[in-house]
Amino acid sequence: MPALKAHSHYGDLFVEMRVETPVRLTKKQKELLRAFEAEAPAGSNPDSESFFAKMKDFLAGAAE
Numbered sequence: 001m002p003a004l005k006a007h008s009h010y011g012d013l014f015v016e017m018r019v020e021t022p023v024r025l026t027k028k029q030k031e032l033l034r035a036f037e038a039e040a041p042a043g044s045n046p047d048s049e050s051f052f053a054k055m056k057d058f059l060a061g062a063a064e
Contacts, residue, residue: 025033 022029
């Protein structure tokens, strides 16, 4: 992010996020979340991939 009143220097951008997760869901809300998860494209949640799946993808890319 550009620093104020400077033409060539850039400053740091710090962002703080707070995510609230509902703790009590109705049956319908749970069904909707499961449907949303089922329709998500493959690879849209990289944290859920196993270590070995990530290594396989990495090695396949390195071989190309």
